[in-house]
Amino acid sequence: MPPTSDCRYVRPADVVNAEIRSLWERSDGHLCPGEEERYRWLLIEWAAAIRTDTAQAA
Numbered sequence: 001m002p003p004t005s006d007c008r009y010v011r012p013a014d015v016v017n018a019e020i021r022s023l024w025e026r027s028d029g030h031l032c033p034g035e036e037e038r039y040r041w042l043l044i045e046w047a048a049a050i051r052t053d054t055a056q057a058a
Contacts, residue, residue: 010045010048010049010052011045011049012049012053013046013049013050013053015049016042016045016046016049017046019042020039020042020043020046023035023038023039023042
């Protein structure tokens with residue numbers, strides 16, 4: 001599931017990071033295939049959020 005289809009809205013990096021941490025905590029360190037896919041999308045979303053935060057700070 002893609003993070004969002006609306007490129008104008010990016011969740012803050014700390015929110016996405018909290019979701020990533022929660023996913024890992026719930027999985028006990030072993031992601032099933034569905035969780036792995038969610039994790040990959042979260043990483044993409046997190047990277048976009050970091051880029052947005054960096055651009056806004058500049």
